[in-house]
Amino acid sequence: MTQGGDGRALETGTRTFARSRRGRGEELMVPPAEFRSYYGRPVLKPPVWEWKIAAYLFTGGLSAGSAVLGAGAELTGRPALRRAGWLSALASLLASTYFLVSDLGRPERFHHMLRVAKPTSPMSVGTWVLTAYAPGVGIAAMRELVPTRWRTTLPGRLVRRAARPAGLAAAALAPAVASYPAVLLSQTAAPAWHEARRELPFLFTGSAAATAGGLAMVLAPRGEAGPARGLAVYGAIQELVASRVLEERLDLVAQAYRTGKAHQLRHASELLTAGGLAGTLLGAGRSRTVAVASGAALLAGGALQRFGVFEAGVASTKDPRYVIEPQRARMAQRDAGSGSAAG
Amino acid sequence: MSTDHEPGRHRLYGRLDDPAADAGHVEHPPRVGFFTDTSVCIGCKACEVACKEWNLVPDDGMNLLGMSLDNSGMLGANTWRHVAFIEREAPLGGQVSGVEGMPTGASGVAHMEATVAAGLRDTERGGGELGTTTVDLGMPSLSLPGAATGAESRTDFSWLMMSDVCKHCTHAACLDVCPTGALFRTEFGTVVVQQDICNGCGYCVSGCPFGVIDRRPQDGRANKCTLCYDRLQDGLEPACAKACPTESIQFGPLDELRERAAARVEQLHERGVPEARLYGEDPDDGIGGSAAFFLLLDEPEVYGLPPDPIVASRDLVDMWRHAGAACAAFVTAAVAVFVAAGRR
Numbered sequence: 001m002t003q004g005g006d007g008r009a010l011e012t013g014t015r016t017f018a019r020s021r022r023g024r025g026e027e028l029m030v031p032p033a034e035f036r037s038y039y040g041r042p043v044l045k046p047p048v049w050e051w052k053i054a055a056y057l058f059t060g061g062l063s064a065g066s067a068v069l070g071a072g073a074e075l076t077g078r079p080a081l082r083r084a085g086w087l088s089a090l091a092s093l094l095a096s097t098y099f100l101v102s103d104l105g106r107p108e109r110f111h112h113m114l115r116v117a118k119p120t121s122p123m124s125v126g127t128w129v130l131t132a133y134a135p136g137v138g139i140a141a142m143r144e145l146v147p148t149r150w151r152t153t154l155p156g157r158l159v160r161r162a163a164r165p166a167g168l169a170a171a172a173l174a175p176a177v178a179s180y181p182a183v184l185l186s187q188t189a190a191p192a193w194h195e196a197r198r199e200l201p202f203l204f205t206g207s208a209a210a211t212a213g214g215l216a217m218v219l220a221p222r223g224e225a226g227p228a229r230g231l232a233v234y235g236a237i238q239e240l241v242a243s244r245v246l247e248e249r250l251d252l253v254a255q256a257y258r259t260g261k262a263h264q265l266r267h268a269s270e271l272l273t274a275g276g277l278a279g280t281l282l283g284a285g286r287s288r289t290v291a292v293a294s295g296a297a298l299l300a301g302g303a304l305q306r307f308g309v310f311e312a313g314v315a316s317t318k319d320p321r322y323v324i325e326p327q328r329a330r331m332a333q334r335d336a337g338s339g340s341a342a343g
Numbered sequence: 344m345s346t347d348h349e350p351g352r353h354r355l356y357g358r359l360d361d362p363a364a365d366a367g368h369v370e371h372p373p374r375v376g377f378f379t380d381t382s383v384c385i386g387c388k389a390c391e392v393a394c395k396e397w398n399l400v401p402d403d404g405m406n407l408l409g410m411s412l413d414n415s416g417m418l419g420a421n422t423w424r425h426v427a428f429i430e431r432e433a434p435l436g437g438q439v440s441g442v443e444g445m446p447t448g449a450s451g452v453a454h455m456e457a458t459v460a461a462g463l464r465d466t467e468r469g470g471g472e473l474g475t476t477t478v479d480l481g482m483p484s485l486s487l488p489g490a491a492t493g494a495e496s497r498t499d500f501s502w503l504m505m506s507d508v509c510k511h512c513t514h515a516a517c518l519d520v521c522p523t524g525a526l527f528r529t530e531f532g533t534v535v536v537q538q539d540i541c542n543g544c545g546y547c548v549s550g551c552p553f554g555v556i557d558r559r560p561q562d563g564r565a566n567k568c569t570l571c572y573d574r575l576q577d578g579l580e581p582a583c584a585k586a587c588p589t590e591s592i593q594f595g596p597l598d599e600l601r602e603r604a605a606a607r608v609e610q611l612h613e614r615g616v617p618e619a620r621l622y623g624e625d626p627d628d629g630i631g632g633s634a635a636f637f638l639l640l641d642e643p644e645v646y647g648l649p650p651d652p653i654v655a656s657r658d659l660v661d662m663w664r665h666a667g668a669a670c671a672a673f674v675t676a677a678v679a680v681f682v683a684a685g686r687r
Contacts, residue, residue, distance in 0.1 A: 105543015
């Protein structure tokens with residue numbers, strides 16, 4: 001952009017906002033404490049996505065984590081955990097599908113997603129990952145659902161035969177299912193999502209592990225749920241750490257996570273996840289009650305975390321400050337530097 | 344970032360001289376666009392009307408938004424040209440309004456802006472639905488001129504008008520993220536939604552760094568300016584440019600428009616309008632330059648434009664790399680917990 005102006009200070013249209021500072025007393029890079037906008041109107045369009053997309057972020061991760069537990073239980077001879085894992089994976093996958101399709105402006109055209117494969121679109125990549133992932137989950141879960149009297153019939157035998165390879169194939173794709181939504185959110189203009197692009201994948205896979213571990217702790221007997229507790233501990237720690245790092249690393253845009261509805265949701269999420277983590281470490285191996293309570297806390301914490309991240313992104317599109325001030329700071333930095341740095 | 348374009352390689356960021364060829368159009372007409380010179384815009388809204396009529400864009404209400412004479416709010420699914428009005432308590436260039444010091448009372452600009460900003464925050468999508476659905480922002484109540492104060496509070500005045508439109512970016516975020524292929528790059532280098540393909544996933548709405556494209560509530564599909572693709576194919580200029588009575592909206596091959604714009608800025612600077620600057624014409628900016636670019640008389644954000652937009656796809660590789668690292672951690676943890684627990 002050619003700056004032809006003489007820097008004349010126009011007071012008109014200037015709105016003054018409380019200047020935000022980072023917790024460590026460090027000065028923001030944003031030079032002006034005030035910014036100008038068009039009647040305070042948003043620069044970006046707030047997402048048309050509803051709560052269903054936030055709910056999908058939760059159920060999609062839950063399905064991926066559960067599939068990993070189902071496959072691991074299959075390989076290590078834990079039938080009850082296997083059953084819990086695959087049934088959870090299928091139920092949350094079906095919920096995910098509902099959320100994704102019904103949030104479309106034209107749900108009857110959902111299959112138009114399958115007419116192209118576009119590496120530049122994380123939604124296209126995700127569609128194909130889910131398309132490859134779903135049949136394996138379906139077959140693996142079907143084995144758990146086949147009634148005993150049908151086990152010896154031909155279809156029953158086929159499902160039992162196919163369940164293991166199908167389940168393992170699905171589990172191999174599960175990490176992609178858990179992480180691609182982070183890239184999907186980050187490849188938007190919403191500042192709170194785009195700026196958090198390095199933390200969101202860890203937050204999402206952590207949350208997927210914590211919630212899937214939590215659900216398996218609720219559903220599977222204590223004796224078989226050891227790996228579920230382990231996965232929950234890993235996931236909860238990663239979720240909590242990524243959430244902290246995200247708030248620390250983002251400058252002004254961190255305010256979108258630290259204030260309003262996003263803050264409330266994420267604060268409640270952190271308390272629940274931390275509580276669930278403590279319960280898992282201290283008593284879930286010995287007491288069924290503690291296991292169920294911890295698992296439920298991890299599930300709720302993971303769900304609230306996803307809704308919180310979703311809300312932060314929406315909030316960052318509604319307030320033009322989140323768009324204009326970081327861009328101004330970037331321009332000032334570029335002007336101050338050699339002029340070669342790009343964003 | 345290299346500036347050479349290697350044919351056949353899809354480019355996500357940086358200078359790209361021929362986006363149509365990059366998209367696979369072998370023999371194609373020159374890239375076209377709009378040069379919107381806001382210094383001669385008179386705010387007549389003929390562009391808004393012509394666009395609506397030609398493209399059969401649905402009515403979205405004749406709303407009194409309290410934003411000067413702006414009654415379409417912002418670009419959206421049903422507003423493909425939007426005329427912005429900015430009232431400033433400052434003169435333009437070396438102009439003399441003649442009202443400074445006259446005993447006619449305080450300006451209502453600050454009051455108007457505060458009222459609108461407060462009203463916008465309470466609307467459903469924070470004002471993002473302007474131009475899509477009807478919103479009631481109320482009218483700012485202004486005090487009677489001269490009722491409150493005397494000549495000492497009287498300010499100078501200027502009025503800016505600008506017809507905004509889809510930028511048809513060189514690196515179009517909406518096009519990058521579209522999962523159905525509904526959005527495509529035309530032979531003219533413009534970006535158009537195919538209405539029979541779009542399934543209303545809404546990704547483009549969040550992808551656009553300018554807040555241009557939106558989903559139309561009436562039919563659930565994404566809509567935006569097509570740069571009159573149908574008219575271009577018949578050798579006609581877009582409806583808005585055709586209707587513009589002051590040549591504020593100029594249509595033509597992009598190279599020619601850029602030359603014309605550079606000359607116009609120079610001319611305005613010579614004539615004592617140092618504020619004149621171009622927006623979106625730089626092929627090295629965060630979106631590779633836009634086909635629809637502007638001559639502005641104040642900072643871009645005053646017109647509701649982002650000062651330094653970037654296409655989010657710039658960071659695509661970085662994002663997937665972090666996702667890959669997160670996957671690796673996830674797999675390692677899953678293997679570890681089962682190995683630690685052992686076989687039963």
